[in-house]
Amino acid sequence: MEKEKAIQAAILVCNLVEPPFKPNYTEIARNHSTDDFTINRTTLSKRHRMKTTSHQEYISEVSRALTNTQEEELVRCIKRYSARNIHPTTKMVQNFAEEICGFELSKNWVGRFLDRHMDLRTGYLRNIENARSKAEFVPSFILFYELLVYALETYNITMENIYNWDEKGFMMGISHSTKRVMSKEAYTSGRNRQASQDGSREFITLLACICADGTYIPPALIYTGNGHDLLDTWIRDLQDEDIAHFGSSENGWSSHEFRMTWLRDIFNRYTKEKASRSRRLLIVDGHSSHVNMTFLNWAHNERIIILVLPPHSTHRLQPLDVVMFLPLSQFYSQELQKLMAEGLGFVTPTKRMFFTLFKRAWNKAFTEKNINSAFLKTGIWPLNTRLVVDVISHRPPTPRQYERGELKTPKTSKAIRRFQREFRLEPTNAKRDKLFKANEELSAQVSILTSKARGLEDALKQKGEKKRGRPLNLIGEESTGSAQLFSPGRIRKAQEFQALQDAEKEKERDAIATRKVTAIQKKKDIEREKEDKRIQRQIERDAREERKQNEAIQKVAKKLELAEDRARKKEAKRESINARKRKKEELYTLLQSPKKARTSYQIKARKEVVEVEEDDAEIPVIKTERGRQIQLPRRFKK
Known part of the structure; x- marks a missing residue:
């Protein structure tokens, strides 16, 4: 080296x-x-x-x-x-x-x-639901701790009034796998590769509650039974010093009534005196039986604050899930295996034995040290809001710090082009090595990304192929209603028949689609024809309207022309009447003048006036200045 x-x-x-x-x-x-x-x-x-x-x-x-x-x-x-x-x-x-x-x-x-590579290691991980993995959302965890801090500070809640409540199911005859000791000959022979257990899957539910001061509330067990009553054989081993509560349901599960009864008759009974006038904080999961108005209203009236955990976060935030239930299951499995070993396989666990086995496991698991550790690991008490958040937060890796003048391996296309220009201007072995290293890294990235893309494509293809299943009995055979075992030949025959049916259905769908297209086209043609007729009718209607307007205009023009003609005639008649009146006035003037002053012209004019007057229907009356009527001579009247 x-x-x-x-x-x-x-x-x-x-x-x-x-x-x-x-x-x-x-x-x-x-x-x-x-x-x-x-x-x-x-x-x-x-x-x-x-x-x-x-x-x-x-x-x-x-x-x-x-x-x-x-x-x-x-x-x-x-x-x-x-x-x-x-x-x-x-x-x-x-x-x-x-x-x-x-x-x-x-x-x-x-x-x-x-x-x-010592920075990598292998290990067996406990499987959790995908929903729980996706629910590790940092803002929701921060919001939970903010609500916790608000409740503790606002109502001055201390550790002796902080509780966590949850449920756990037991299958009475099922135990965990544990390491066993056996002879080498028995192991190599293959005779003893499995440990025997009772296998009873009868369900029993536990309602457990712990306090942040290291104490717990007596457990409540719900057995499987036909009614809500208990059998005396189930609790025959109950001692006077044992403190526990028992119930029964048809499937051994809890229900809204059981949870409400537990809150009213058990939780309130064992915590009210210790809390005195202080408020109590009860941390529960988001089950519908915990978040309903009956439950919340009763808790509010009894000065109990209900704090609900974020969805699918109990594996991180609930003390009972994080610490308590795992050792309880392990200790129960040990007690169950001890019973099987002591009975040499002839004794099987029953409901009468369950409480005895459970009581030993409970006393071993629910110790003050474990309870304090449960609240400590979840950051609830002592209050540590960053304990869990820092665990689930994904911190980006710290980038490597390059010294001044040190060459960096180009990773992007822009960096590679810049690095190539520098290499052409000043070729050195160090720059060449960096280019080779970049080539190796990028080729490895391409290979890994290609594998990931291929796997993702296959996974999405399988996800997209969701199709509702159909029974294999598609060839018209009459079902007997009994158990059937399908041979590969029958399956292939059924698949071929199914393929033919699918082809016929596809052909029928195509025909239906063709008919739909034809109907749509026909409908469009009808609509187009209707539109053309509507347009033609509109054109004819507009032409009629135009003719009517022209006729109206002509009528108006004709009326105007007639009115103008009548006006001209009236004007001419008025002029004629005015002319006659002027001549009459002249005649009257002449008649009123002295006789000697009349000339031959005036006499002629008088005759004309007389002629005009004769034409008139009415002869005007002529009077003197004193008002006497003048009688014209006969010669003037002719």
């Missing part, structure tokens, strides 16, 4: 020599040699000119299947998966490596890979 470091240092010195000059390999090798090892001049020359590689790089390329750069990229890929709470299996890691190198690896490759 020391010799390899010295060779690397010598290669860096060789890189400092600018072309066209060549490094003095002999002198450089002599300067970097020590008493423990000697660097050969030929070795340094070949390593500098990249004719040979180090032993570690040779092992990496030949024995390890991946180079150091490719393995580093694979490690980063595994860490990205872990940050998303998707921890890859050893088979997935091997598939990624095979995608990078392009050939099949041995079954021991992953183990050697993990030995080379």
Whole structure:
């Protein structure tokens, strides 16, 4: 290792020599040699000119299947998966490596890979529901702790008034797998590869509640029974010093009535005197029986504050789930296995024995130390709002700090183009090595992303192929109603028949679609024809309106013309009447003048006036200045 470091240092010195000059390999090798090892001049020359590689790089390329750069990229890929709470299996890691190198690896490759990278490890993880994994949302956890702090500070709640309540189910004859001791001969023979247990799946529900001061409320057990009454044999082993409560339901499950009864008759009974006039905080999950108006109103009237946990977060925030229920199950399994061992398999657990086994497990699990640890690990008491939040928060990795002047491996297309321009202007071995390293990293990324994309495509394809299943009895056979076993031949025949039916249905769907298209086209043609007729009718209507308007205009013009003609006639008649009046006035003037002054012209004019007057229907009356009527001579009247 020391010799390899010295060779690397010598290669860096060789890189400092600018072309066209060549490094003095002999002198450089002599300067970097020590008493423990000697660097050969030929070795340094070949390593500098990249004719040979180090032993570690040779092992990496030949024995390890991946180079150091490719393995580093694979490690980063595994860490990205872990940050998303998707921890890859050893088979997935091997598939990624095979995608990078392009050939099949041995079954021991992953183990050697993990030995080379101490920042990775394997382990068995407890499976949780996908909904719980997705529910680890930091803002919802922060909101829960904010509500907790608000309740504690507003109502001055201390630890002796903080409670957590939850339910747990027991299958009476089922125990956990545990490590056993047996003879080597019995194990190798294969006779004893399984441990016997009763296997009874009769369900019993436990209602448990603990306090932050290290105490607990006596448990409540709900047995499976036909009615709500208990049988005397179930509680025959109950002692006077035992404090517990019992109930019965048809399936052994809890219900709204049981939870309300527990709150009213058990929780309030054992906590009211200790709380005095202080408020009590009860932390529960979001089950519908805990979040209903009857439950909340009764709790409010009794000065009980209900704090509901975020959905699917009990594995992180509920003290009973985090610490208490696991040891309780383990201790119950131990008691069950002890019963089976002491009875040599002839004694099976019954409801009468359950309470005895459960009581021992309860006393071992629900200790003051475990209860305090449960509230401590969830950050509820002592109050630590960042304890759980820091665990589920995904902190981004700290980027590597490069020294001034140190070359960075280009990762993006822009960085690679810039790095290539710098290399063309000033080509050095260090820049060349960085380009090679970038090529290896990006090729490894492409291989891993290709594998991930292929897997995602297959998963989405399977998800998209959701189709409602149909019975295989599609060939018209009459079902007998009894158990049936389908042979591959019958299945293939049914599938062929199903394919024919699907083809006929598809053909029918196509015909229906064609008819629909034809009907739609016909409807469009009818609508188009209606539209054309409507437009034609509108055109004719507009023409009629135009004719009517023209006729009205002509009538108006004609009326105007007639009115103008009548006006002209009236004007002419008025002029004629005015002319006659003027002549009459002249005649009257003449008649009133003295007789001697009349001339022959005036006499002629008088005759004309008389002629005109004769034409008139009415002869005007002429009077003197004194008002006497003048009688015209007869000759003037002719």
